[in-house]
Amino acid sequence: MKWVTLVMVLSLAIVIFAAQIEIIVWTHEDPNRTPLEERYIQEFEKMYPNVKITRVTYPSAKIREVVLTAFAARKGPDIFNMEIQDAYPYIVNERVAPVNLSALGLRSFDELKSLYVEGALDAVTYQDKIYGLPLELTNWCVFVNKKYFREVGLDPEKDYPKTWEEMMQVSEKLVIREGQIIKRRGFDFRYPYYLTFFLPMVEQLGGTLFSEDGKTAIVNDEAWLKVLKFMKDWGPNGKNLGSPTYTAARKEFNKDNNTVAMCLSGLYQIDRIKAENPDFYNSKEWMVVPFPVFKDAVKDVRCNYYGHYYMVNAESSKEKQEWAWKFINYMLNHPEDYLLNVGLIQPKMSLIESDTFKNYPYAKVFLQDMEKAHIVPLHPKGPQFEQLIKEAIESVMLTTATPEEALRVLKKKANELLKEE
């Protein structure tokens, strides 16, 4: 009798395990997000015991190549997320599946769109279908350490830089050097994300990356030249206010260790300050101000925003796809948790209109800037264009190249790239 029971139990276990569906999720490292999503996994697995979710994290800089090589070998994860400019080619190449509306309990894509802020799903809309759900839409504003402002006789509330020209002047007051070596930067850019912060600076002066018909790259030489000149002045061969070779300003900012007074970052930085340096967080010696605009700007455009969208592998089985969308929907149905625990803004109407969002520190500053901004340009060759802009900026900042030379090379290479089949 004992043997019969044992065999039955074993058979049952085999049947259960055989029927279990495993969903693999690859996402970027975010220490504040991990416990939250691990909790959702546990809850989801409890609700659906036949589903097992395996969440794997990779460093932000590494996930792009890991996902790409996996997809190239046709062994991609069931669910993944990346910055939208990197994920966009997956949509164009039909490597990701459209949102499964029935898994979300919806009837149409229009109904799905109505749940989000206008335009929030544009980046993942392709040929009338929607291919991802936003984990976050992020724009960057300027974080200010008020203590260092006061130290040099500035009133942070009034004297924070509103224009890029003021940014340079204020930074010159804040910078501390020992000879040529900078001990404290006033502000520094967020290298090498040039499509995010540099391009809007060009657009403020009337330049664009592509012409309206999309046939020409690098439009309006004057605007590009002025911003390249600004970057040259900023770098070690100019006024020596910062450089891509120093440690990222946003990392130093959290330490409050007299190495940087201002940095560019997203709303999530607030939670990172809280986690890394609670004393600094509680001191209230920091604040967030809008992305500056050039004095003679022709367009009031702020820092580009980018998005992380959860997407589903088109080569996963239909059953897995359905469960994947169900799980994504389950996680993303907690936008307030993501805001309060991780500082991520999910562009859901329910969140943006909530008191939680309205009362969140500096959410208004970010939202107002986002209203004047647009998403980073999405192009199948986006990363290559960013690389070309990087080369141009670094050549003026770190070598003796003039802005005119750098622009000539950039224009030539970018247009060649655009025309390439």
Place this chain on the structure above:
Amino acid sequence: MRTLERKKAFWGFTFTMPAIVFFAVFSFYPMANAFWTSFFRKELLSLKPPKFVGFNNYIYLFRSEDFWNSMKATAIFAFGTFVPMVVFSLVFAALILTRKRFQKFLQMAYYSPAVLSSVVAAAIWLLIFDPRGLSNQFMNFLFNTNGVDYHWLSNENMLRLATIIVYFWKYVGYFTIIFVAGMASIPRSVHEAATIDGANRWQDFWYITLPLIKPTTLLVSVMSMIQCLRTFSTQYLFVQGGAPLKPIDVITLNIYNTAIRDRQIGRASAMSVILFLIIMSFSYLQMKVSKTENITY
């Protein structure tokens, strides 16, 4: 007798089989595959079948400014590292062997950086080359200056020098140990005979040691040249750390960016085939130039 030889051959073949299979699967197949892929236009993400383009990928590369920049960057790095690496590893080996005490300790000390992963080594040196790091402090101390930034990561030439220093530091110990082994295999009696004949230390090194370690010198020079041409992690990490790409955009880094950033695997394969041919021809040339006769004692 024949049966014994056959038996020996069978067991010899059996024992080498795993290595042959391993080489075939993990080295030969990828090489052949890269060669084949280099004749196709293939977008890594596209599900469309690759398009045969003949030698177009090669033609594109030979016309590309970036490719020639990579050739230049690789040549500067390889020769800038290879020559000092071979010379200094030989000198260090000779110095170690002249020590009567601490020989083992010195060998260990020289070898230790080779144990570190290249990524960790590059990350450590990135901190050292930070404008506020040890390198500037050391140079300022050395030249008795104050606050001079030597632009280790931002000036084209300094950046090249920085990558050379990292590589030299990491591998010089490894080749030193190979030279030590080569020198130690020369019987003492040969040196003693030279001393009896009136040779001083320098003559002993120049006329006895150096000719007798010719096979070791060839091995070290071929290995270090291959190593230098295949450099990747240092340049990759330095660029990630904010250094400009152009001066250190060595071929391997260009292959990586073409495949991963641009997703053009056919073009990247063509570049890797070119690199393979360069390495092969350098190795062949080195072997030809330093034709070695077998040395027996």
